[in-house]
Amino acid sequence: MTMLEIRNLHAKVGDKPILNGISLVVNAGEVHAIMGPNGSGKSTLAQVLAGHPAYEVTEGQILYQGQDLLDMEPEERAQAGLFLAFQYPVEIPGVSNAYFLRAALNEIRKARGEEEIDPIDFMDLVEAKLKLVEWGPEIMSRAVNAGFSGGEKKRNEILQMAVLEPRLAILDETDSGLDIDALRIVASGVNALRRPDNATIVVTHYQRLLNYIVPDRVHVLAAGRIVKSGGKELALELEARGYEWLSEEVVSA
């Protein structure tokens, strides 16, 4: 089943074009890695998929589970199972993780026509998910990301993902700023959530994360276009050779 189909996507921020014709198909059960140098448009692609208002789509189409994604509000996308693990998770002082995450889960359940989950059942659900990120229950009474270290914020994103069980998860540079232990925890969390009926897009600058989360497909972005796609071995090649040679290939092509 096709989870996501991007056709000739162009997007800009202000007057500056960033995405210049991206096409990509992601099927259910697959993990895709989007790689590329800084400024190639990786994070912009993630933000456009989530519907960030700062980016304007000027051309192209995105189909998500057959629906016109660009026609949906950010919260409708989330309710339909699209999840973005943020590169820079935001702090919400005074709002506990438990309150926030239950509210989010209930919005998604409501959209699916399910009943709201009560606080007791919710805590049971969370208990199992906390194990994935090797956390105790005390994290649930802390305010959302407030005073969290960089690594804790990323782990919190994975916890949210585990609780919300998205159909399509987009991890935006989740590995940046993580030490090796945090990286292992984050990756094993993501792996545990892989299922035949969901899909994951991993946006990363480094090959390192892909040692833990093994992708089915790797795409390299440069100047807002996918310049090369391949299997997981492409990531290793990039690690060995850097991104330069690809730019030359693009130029000579």
Add this chain to the structure above:
Amino acid sequence: MSSSESSVESLVNREYQYGFVTDIESEVIPRGLDEDVVRLISAKKQEPAWLLEWRLKAYRRWLEMKEPHHWANITYPAIDYQDIIYYSAPKTKKPLGSLDEVDPELLRTYEKLGIPLSEQKLFAGVAVDAIFDSVSVATTFKETLAKSGVIFCSMSEAVREHPDLVQKYLGSVVPYNDNFFAALNSAVFSDGSFVYVPKGVRCPMELSTYFRINTADAGQFERTLIVADEGATVSYLEGCTAPKRDTNQLHAAVVELVAMRGATIKYSTVQNWYAGDAEGKGGIYNFVTKRGKCAGDDSKISWTQVETGSAITWKYPSVILQGDRSVGEFYSVAVVNGRQQADTGTKMIHIGRDTRSTVVSKGISAGHGNNSYRGQVKVLGKAAGARNYTQCDSMLIGNRCGAHTFPYIDVQNPTAAVEHEASTSKIGEDQIFYLKQRGLNTENAISMIVNGFCKEVFKELPMEFAVEAQKLLGVSLEGSVG
């Protein structure tokens, strides 16, 4: 304008749901104020001579005073004090003996406001005094309270039934000549609530007063006096609403609290007077003097306020920390939206030794609202070991609102410790987007962010009202974010 701002805008503009008018026959005196009006009000309430004299002194002093128009960070056209109705009371055929005798129309009004006056339907454990325009129309649970010796009644009744207590404490914290609005109130106050908790008694239920302005062009000038005798404890809450009208209405109340040795008074306010329309037409002018005196050692007075209504709010609930080791607290959430203006804060006056005060103020500005925190911490020479902690946070929603902080710190004792922290934040597009990406719509996202911002204050409210306050905040910010 960014898309998140326009959704804030659309959020703030929900209808004020308490804006209806009760159609009831009222006894209204002609507009305007002179000595005869003061005498008339006093006569209607069959007051003793000393009280009339006190009112007249206040009135004469008021004539010499000037409206405080210059220091507060608010602007409004001059108030014509001769165009206000100073007394309006729903007509009753006979004096009210019990709830059964209250006009059904009034009962329906309070029902509609979510304050059913029948004791069975009330929040368990909350006694209510309902004030309609100038008079108290009902007080619930009086008998239950009387069993533990607690007096909870309207001010008029207190003047009749407990004249010694009233005479002893009335004006003892806010003198008749304290300020322009307090002097006006002292001259014309019509009703209000009176509470006396005797020595060693912990008041068995929450007390609350519900203020409702109904008559057009009537001012509301209520006067509340709460006395907690030695070792007594009481928690009191007031709520306020008014119909929507095109003209501004004046509310100039005075609240006095007296805490004797070892006593604790907790006073909470959820103020939701009509705020005027989006262009700033109509709304209540809320010019209120609230002050508590920790008269005895080891006493404590705590103010918690959630201010979401009124066109203009001008109030500074204060504590005079006279007893040694006494404690003063002020927790405040003030929200301005549309064209609302608020200049509010507190005064903590440290007189006794080892006195402590805590001030937590959360100001939220949206729309074209203008919000000022004005707070004074004064430590007198004998207040050795006094401590104050002030935290003052402002949140801005959108680009056309304002937030200001005016702290005044005056320390005359070298052993005192005074801390002041202030912050200003703008509700971030990134915060809203983050919550939307988790499935919340803009309205719920803002409500969550704002409630988180106010959490330190909400946790000070009595349980039943904390939930109400959260909802109220959601409503008053509706349409504020774009």
